[in-house]
Amino acid sequence: MSKGLETRDAILLHATEMASQIGLTGLTIGALAEDLDLSKSGLFAHFGSKESLQIQVLEHAAQDFIEAVVRPALREPRGEPRLRALFERWLAWDREGKLPGGCLFVAAASELDDRPGPVRDRLVSLQREWLEAIAICFQKGIEAGKFRADADSAQFAQDLHGVMLAFHHATRLMGDPKAEPRARRAFDTLLAAARRADSSSA
Amino acid sequence: MSKGLETRDAILLHATEMASQIGLTGLTIGALAEDLDLSKSGLFAHFGSKESLQIQVLEHAAQDFIEAVVRPALREPRGEPRLRALFERWLAWDREGKLPGGCLFVAAASELDDRPGPVRDRLVSLQREWLEAIAICFQKGIEAGKFRADADSAQFAQDLHGVMLAFHHATRLMGDPKAEPRARRAFDTLLAAARRADSSSA
DNA sequence: GACAAAAACGAACGTTCGTGCTTTTATAGT
């Protein structure tokens, strides 16, 4: 790897950490440069604009996320084990991942939901992929006969996402130590409903 | 109401709307003053600091929230009707309330979860009250025999909160028109599990 | 209508923001 790409990676690594705490908008070229012992202009030259930096931070985080959460989960057998791996690895990513502020996408989602532009567009696209990944995993479980045939995979995705968001809120903001067992219990309930025939929702 | 309080209220009203879109940190004395045809210094004098403004925006929003969501719901009979009213009024507050960016607290929660200080402290306190309000409503339902005696009201609060957060995400960021019926279905499932005796979670 | 108090203003402060340009330094291929 050339020197340029090397420092670029170092910048993106640190910028991703910073953004997980203070948001993509809160990111600052100046603070970033000082932390990395670079000049503002030297750092700036790597990206050309703050907006470009923000987008590349998203790409960098998405790459990490796929590596740490999605890909390992896909190695698990279909149905419940794969979904559980997806969920557990997300919990770990949000709790003890490299990002000090927890899942960057949770922060970015509510930060950008009223800020139109390329950064938001990219985030929406990434989030859609993520929700679809959940839905597809669930759908595969249906097709394999593991879950009820009339279950709604998109409903399951939104529900599971809610469990994750509530966990993030309860731990990060409220500091509630019981948040994690509760999230697991909610996940189990969701799966139980998907298995049994007497529940009304996915 | 004196002239001072009058403009102060106008400021807080507009600031709350602005904060729901760009966040409490994104709030700007300058932009706020320009929107309201005030001088920066004139507006500033009402609060003494930006931090104080942010806190008072939170208070203002909380007052509105109680008025629009909590108090009307408390007029419903205990148990399911009251919980449903709480949920439905929250949905309306997030969807078509006066705040153009949706529920301010959802935005503030992920914005401030890594920013220690008085603003965050106040938000945590408010959010704790909100989650406890949900839990208490549920608990009253248990005591009235409407819900299973072994249900966990704090678990229910976190679960319901997750349904709301997922709804906010799906509508505000993803623009998913099915988000609302899915949120309702999730709510129904939650309540169904609380009623029946064969489910494992609240 | 005079007068004290409250409210709003206008200008400026020092910082920091993102972003250009120009120059110096470090790297990589021969």
Next chain:
DNA sequence: ACTATAAAAGCACGAACGTTCGTTTTTGTC
């Protein structure tokens, strides 16, 4: 080693940031 190129620095810019201060206008009271 020499050199073309890439990377980083240095400096400056206009704008916006939160905040302070002294002054002016407005308000409410007798």
